[in-house]
Amino acid sequence: MVTIPRPASGHDSTTAAVDNVVDVRNLHVEFHTSLGTVRAVNGVSLGVPRGKTLGVVGESGCGKSVTAFAIMQLVATPGVIAQGEIILRARGKDPVNLLTYGKASDDMRAVRGRHIGMIFQEPMTALNPCYTIGNQIAEAILLHRTSDPAQADAMALDILSRVGLPSPSRLMTTFPHQLSGGMRQRAMIALALSCEPDLLLADEPTTALDVTTQAQILDVMRELQQHIGMSIMFVTHNLGVVAQMCDEVAVMYLGRIVEQASVDELFDSPKHPYTRALMRSIPQLGSGRKGRLEVIQGSIPGQFSKLAGCQFHPRCPDAIAGVCDVKSPSLLPIGDGAHVSCFLHHDPSGSPRSPEAVVAHAQSMTGAGGATVTSPN
Amino acid sequence: MITFLIRRLLFMVVTVVFISMISFVLIELPPGSALDAKLQQFRSRGLNVTSDVVKSLEERYGINDPIYTKYWKWISRAVYGDFGQSFYLDQPVSSLIGSRIWFSIGMSTAALLFAWLVAIPVGVYSATHRNSLPDYLITVMQFLGVAIPEFLLAIVLMFIASWYFGVEVGVLYSKAYRDAPWGVGKLLDLLSHLWLPVVVIGTHSTAWLTRVMRANLLDVMGAQYVQTARSKGLGERVVVWKHAVRNALHPLVMALGATLPALISGEVIVSIVLNLPTTGPLYVQALINKDMYLAITFLLFLSILLVVGNLLADLALAWLDPRVRLE
Incomplete structure (x- = not known):
């Protein structure tokens, strides 16, 4: 650890x-x-x-x-x-x-x-x-x-x-x-x-x-x-x-x-998809009453269930098939002093991904018609 | 607090008056009277009772008076301590009851103390060692204690006491002390005979109160303030006895008011089985013989005990829990 x-x-x-x-x-x-x-x-x-x-x-x-x-x-x-x-x-x-x-x-x-x-x-x-x-x-x-x-x-x-x-x-x-x-x-x-x-x-x-x-x-x-x-x-x-x-x-x-x-750091640029989803679900002043409050899709799995891979992957909009549902990510430092436990930010081998690679990856997911990705900010 | 007490005492008097009226009516309801029983007695002895005699007796005892007249006759004297005459035993009710009521109260109080002194520690142990072997054993004992009829327990304990320990049962004093004047020796002798009825009368409440104590303490142990007490660094014993038990005692104290009369009525059967000079057997006799002044007076005293028990319970609760104290 x-x-x-x-x-x-x-x-x-x-x-x-x-x-x-x-x-x-x-x-x-x-x-x-x-x-x-x-x-x-x-x-x-x-x-x-x-x-x-x-x-x-x-x-x-x-x-x-x-x-x-x-x-x-x-x-x-x-x-x-x-x-x-x-x-x-x-x-x-x-x-x-x-x-x-x-x-x-x-x-x-x-x-x-x-x-x-x-x-x-x-x-x-x-x-x-x-x-x-x-x-x-x-x-x-x-x-x-x-x-x-x-x-x-x-x-x-x-x-x-x-x-x-x-x-x-x-x-x-x-x-x-x-x-x-x-x-x-x-x-x-x-x-x-x-x-x-x-x-x-x-x-x-x-x-x-x-x-x-x-x-x-x-x-x-x-x-x-x-x-x-x-x-x-x-x-x-x-x-x-x-x-x-x-x-x-x-x-x-x-x-x-x-x-x-x-x-x-966390409020400016949340890294983990879960953190980002949390941030989006805060009601914003001035967003107008028509705008619907964002929710995190799905719900917490039952307390006895055992999930393979990242615990968040069933609810994660950015989950990478074949990676996130197989291997469990570790909490690792990324460039700017934060620690994240997510394969979007480091390879399964543990080495950090560059922010560009993360964005590119996210875009490729959107292009492939997968889940929608909202940029962190 | 003083005004509260005065108000409560006034309410108590009103309650007792109402109870006396209702019970008077209830006891009057069944057909026949104590006079019938008396006449039966005379006839069986071969005495010729003419209808004139019956009539004069009926008039003398006011058998055919309307019920409110009877009630008034009785209650107006009862306030001065004259509870009327027992038809059946030909003695004033006050002397019949007076000799026995203190004994009944004493024994019930002893049974109550016994129940509390056993139930609280056992219940606490049971709750703090939940799902352990001793807890299961205690639970089994509790169910036995609740389920076993008192007369059976009385007989079994009598047998054990006389067979294995050579204790004289069915009496209150050993032969040596039976007619002796009061003294330390006689008191000790009385106590050595008294434990058996006390245990028998108290067993049911003990088992029940243990169960209540266990359930409550389990509830309270989950309360936030118990965690607060632990988070201060207090030892588990202080956490349990100072912070949890005091909060778990509520229902026990609340039940106090109801326990007292329950003990007294439980005592009836036990007293018959163990041949004790308490009020119980006399009360049952009075009801069977329609000895109404005796019966109604018993009922009156039972209800006074219930009301007093409730007041004591309320006062104890106020002492225990600041939230019910009156400002």
Whole structure:
């Protein structure tokens, strides 16, 4: 497997060879059910640059959230991490492969909450209804930072005042059901960041919120990212949020990363046909009400089905018969710092194709009366 | 909270009054009266009961009064603790019940505690070790516990207790203590005899509550806040007992109100089988003999227990879950 997302060449500003807070390498997560094995994550490799935000996007069920939970080793049963490496480079700690720790080991528990925090999609259900906000935040602090309850309360109050909640001291004794969704998500962020983790896993944190609240929550996250100096892995299917929040983006399809690039690169010239299709399906302002929204043809294959070749080829407008449905492409660097897993961008042997060759190839496909090809831009 | 309590207490009184009316009517409905049974008694002893005597007796006891008059006669005295006279046993109802009701309540409470103390840990174990061999064993035991009739369980346990452990069954005190004054020794002796009926009465609820606890905990363990608790770095034991179990207790507490009367009626058969001086057997006797003041008073106390049980359940729920607390 390739080491990503550090491109060997390119215009990335960070120069250190590897300065990712977390490197996920060749991660496989499987769910063994009575109906068969679901390979939810099927060889994912990605890295979260230190102090930066990595967006992970893709359709529902593509394995985004499972990847995040796998980093915490909190994949719900019957899911198991079948293979892979998760290298954590926390401040003041030697790099360690988290998968060498047992799921329930003290070592792993010392990482959860302390070095990696997590926030979830549903703020309405993410906090325990039976305990006050203060109690739930102080609980995490007491676990990792201090054993003095008074000090833990003071720290909890401090972090609560940072997430932009009104009268934080009153909130300490407030129960979750007394707060609105946006306030709960702020409280949840305060909880996840109470121990100043190196990495925040945000699993669709704004999906359940209205747009105004969403913008405020994103602001809070960015501010605290600066303040604590942490990295964020932002799982979402909202490309608008990605453009706003992220430095790098990894696009997932059916348990694999199909493309990882800087956010500008990805939005300017998406490489993978799936990414391009995703981009086209964003509604455009000013496109007129007559214009129909583009959709990605077909639907995600059943979770138990096994496809030969590239997982996207049945839905891909540019699929090359005899290649894409036979061989599975690997995630390989292409010229300008991005990584793509597609035979349009490199030969089955692994050497990159020139952009001209890609265009020529696409044209030949159109000429042959095959699928329609829309140019990336 | 105070106004809530006062309002609830008022509603309770109204409920109990309505229940007393309805049950009074229900008990009056079947033809015949306790007097008939009494006259039968006299006749079988060879006494000649003339129709004049019958008439005067009927008048004296108000047999032919309209039902609301009867009800008023009874309820207006009941408020002062005079629940009338048992026709059949020729004793005041209050003294008949008074000696037994505390015993019934005590035993039901003990059975309830037994059920909870067993059901919660076993249910939690069963849910957290889902689909393991112990879980399957517990499930089998649960179905047995729910399915086995109480009288059968009582007989089997009686047999085991007396055959293998030499425990005297069917009595509450050993011979030595039977007429002894109250003391620590007598209390211990009572407890050593009491476990058997408590286990028998509590088995059904235990099995059922274990099932409920398991199902609920499985539900709650899938909740987001359980993942949140894990993502803080908490150990599994804290996650389960502090964050999950408390949220899974709701239905158990809600069922508390209904469990109390269920235990008391379950106690009837067990008390007959085990020959215990509880209210159950007396109640059944009263119904058979149409000893109506005795029967209606039992019904009244049962309904008061139900209403009180519900209030306790509501208060416990408010303590457990801040969402149902009143501002």
